[in-house]
Amino acid sequence: MGVKVAVLPIVGMIMAECAQAGRMMAGKAAMSNGMSSFVFVLYSNIIASIILLPSSLIFHRPQERPPLTLSIVFGFFLLGLFGCLGQSSGYAGINLSSPALGTAMLNTVPGLTFVLAVIFRMEKVDCRSYSTLAKSMGTIISMGGAFVVTYYKGPLLLKALPSASNSSHQVLSQHSNWVLGGLLLAVDCTMASSWLIVQALILKKYPAKLIVVFFYFFFSTVLSSIVCLVIVKDPSAWSLKSNTRLVSVLFSGILGHAFQVGVTTWCLQKTGPVFVSIFAPLGIVITATASVVFFGDALNLGM
Template identity: 60%
Template structure:
C-alpha cells in the first residue's frame, strides 16, 4: 500500500476514534451531572464559531444565494439533527458508549427504509412546497430502489431486518458479563435499575438512529439545491444551537447546570465542538469524495471494538454477552446493506456505459463522418 493509498485508511481510523472519543467523553460529562441539553448547546455553539469563518471563506467565490426555502430547509435539518443528538446522548448516558457505537450501524438500513417509504407515500410534497428539491420526481425516486426481482434489493432488505434484530438483542438481552473492570458488588435492586436503564437507553438510541437517517435524507435533498457543504454544516450547527438555547432557558433553571466545572465538562464540550463536528465531518467528507461511500462505511464496525476497549479501561464499563452477540448481528446486517448498495451502484454504472455505447452506435453514418472531418 503506497502512501497516497494509505491516507484515506489512516483518516477513517482517526475519524472513528474521534467518534468513539466523543461518545465516551459525553457519557463521562453527563455522568458527572451535565445534562444532554446543555452539552448539545455548548458543543454546537463552539462548532458554529469554528465553522463560521472557514465555511464562508472557502465558498466566497461560489456561494449560492440564501433564499427563504433554503433557510427553511436548514431549519428542518437542524430540527432533526437536534432531536438525534438529544435522544442519542440521553441513550448513551443510560447505557454505554459501546451500545451507542453499535447502534450507529443501524443507520444505513433505516435510511434505506425511510427512502423506500418516501417512494411509496410521497411525504416529500412539503419539501416540494418549499422548493427544496430541484430534481424532478423520477430523479428523486432514484434515491433508493426496491426491485424485488434484483438480488441487491433482497440483500438490502434482508440486511435491514438482520440489523434491526441485532438492535433488539443488544437492547433486551444483556447476558452474562464477559469483560469487566474490578468494582464493588451491587445490590439486587441496583442491578434491576441498571437493566431498566439499559433497555430505555437502547430504545432512545434507536430513536436517535431514525432521526439521523431522516437527517441524512434531508441533507441530501438540500445539497442538491445548495451544494456549499460547509455552509450547510454551519447553518445546521447554528440552528441546533438556537433550538438548544430556547429549550434550555425553559428547562434548565438551576445555574449549576450551566457550569463547565469540573474539568471533564469543558473538555467534553471542546472535544465535541472541534473533533466531533469539524474534524470528523471534514475527514469523512474528504474520504467520501476520494474513495466512495462503501470504503467509508467499512470502518463503522471498527468503532465498536474501540468503544468497548476504551469504555472498559477508562469508564469501568462491563462488556456483556448480549452486546457482543447483538453487535455482531448488526454488523452482519450492516455489511449486507452496504454490499447491496455497492452492487446496485455497479449495475447503474454498467447500464450507463452500455447506454452510452448504444447511443453512439445509433449516430447516422453521414453525421459520424461529418464530425470526424
C-alpha cells in the same frame, strides 16, 4: 488517481467514526461529572458553530456560493431540528446506559437510511439484484441486532476493569435504565438516518458543504438553547469549572462535531447516504473497548 478518489471517502468515514465514538465517550465523562446532557449538547454546538463560521466563509468564496432560497433555509432548519432531537435523546440514552450501547444502536442507521433512501427514490430496488438482496438482508440483521442489544444483556463475558472512573460508574449504575436508554438511542438513530437523507437532498441543490454544516450547527444551537432554558433549572449543570467538563466539551465541539460532521458531509456528497451509513457499526469495537477501560463497563453476551 481513480483509486485515490475511491479510497478517500473510506478513510474519511473511518476517521469520522473514530471521532463520533470519542464524542460519545466525552459526553459520558461530562455527564458522569454532573453536567446536564442538554447543556453538553448546547456547548458542543456553540463551539462547532464558532469554528465553522469563518471556515465556511474562507473556503467558499462569495462568487461560488449558491443563492440562499427559502426552501434551502428551511432545509437547514430541518437539519438543525433532526440534529437537536437526535443529540438530546442520544446523550440522554448514553447517560442511562453506556457509550457502548450508543454505538451498538448505530447498527440501525444503515437499515433505516436504506429504507428512507428507497422511499425517497435515492436507491433503486431490484429483487433480482444481488446488491438489493444484500442491503435488504443487512437491514433485517442490523435491526435485529439492535433489538438484541437493547433488550438482552446476557451473561458476563468480560468483567469491568478497575479503572479510574469505576467509582463514578458504580454510582451511575444505580440509576441506569438499559431499555429506556436503548429506546432514546433508537430515536437518535432515526433522527440520524433522516438527517443523512435530508442533507443529501440539500447538497444536490446547495453544494457548498461547509456552509450547509455551519447552518446545521447554527439552528441546532438555537433549538438546543431553547431546550436548555426550559428543562435545565440547576445552575451548577451549566458550569465548566471542572477540567473533565471543559475538556469533554472542547473535544466534542471540535472533533466530535465540527470535524466529524464536516468529513461526513464531504463523504455524503461524494458517495451518498447509504455508503456513509454503513460505517456506523465500526464505532462499536472502539467504544465497547474504551467503555470497559475508561468507564468500568462490563462486556455482556448481548453486546
